[in-house]
Amino acid sequence: MSELHRATRADARRNHEQLLAAANQVFTEHGADASLGQIAKRAGVGIGTLYRHFPTRDSLLVATLQGSLLALVDYARALLDAKSPGEALKVWLKAYIKHATTYRGLAVCLPPLTNSASICELVKNAGTALLERAQAAGEARADIDFDDVAVMSAGVAFATQEVKEAARRKRVLALFLDSLDLR
Known part of the structure; x- marks a missing residue:
């Protein structure tokens, strides 16, 4: 491999x-719908470089959240051995909803992401496994699937992300979890 090729690859990795x-x-400061141009500028690259690395906003969001998404998957897998499947699902959904508020406005992006990005597909599969285990044990509603839960979770995250009172956020979350008939 030539010295120029190595330098280009190192430069691409750095970018x-x-x-x-x-x-x-920028997502932390301005939310999930922040300007991609602002992100490129802060990174010290042109917008074309951003799009070469991340062709869509969703791909950039997923890449930015990759570590925390994988942690959600690992957490779900660990909870599969919990004594109470309903309680395991409840605990994981609280973490899932908290994750959905990582960046303001992220909750709106999550349902479409779980159907498009491979890492989000892992999250969806992990949540589905927990839900199906709770359903099989009679500890969760049988008439729902994880897509229903993901959309409702996104709604709860979106509705509570700007609520200042912790008691109100907890109440909304409890109402959501009660709607799943978790025991």
Whole structure:
């Protein structure tokens, strides 16, 4: 491999990392619908470089959240051995909803992401396994699937992300979990 080729690859890796760091900062400050141009500028690259690395906003969001998404998958897998499947699902859904508020406005993006990005597909499969286990044990409603739960979770996350009172956020979350008949 030529020295020029190695330098280009190192530069591309550096740009990729700078874009992820800048995206995390800008999404944290301005929400999931933040300007991609602002992200590129903060990373010190042009918008074309951003799009070469991340062709869509969704791909950038998923890449920025990859570690936390994988942690959700691992958490779900660990909970599959819990004594109470309904309680395991409840605990995981609280983590899932908390994750949906990582960036303001992220909750709106989550349902479509779970159907498009491979890492989000892992999250969906992990949530589905917990839900189906709770349903099989008679500890959750039998007439729902994880797509229903994901959409409702996104709604709860969206509705509570700006609520200042912790008691109100907890109440809305409890009402949601009660709607699943978790025992």
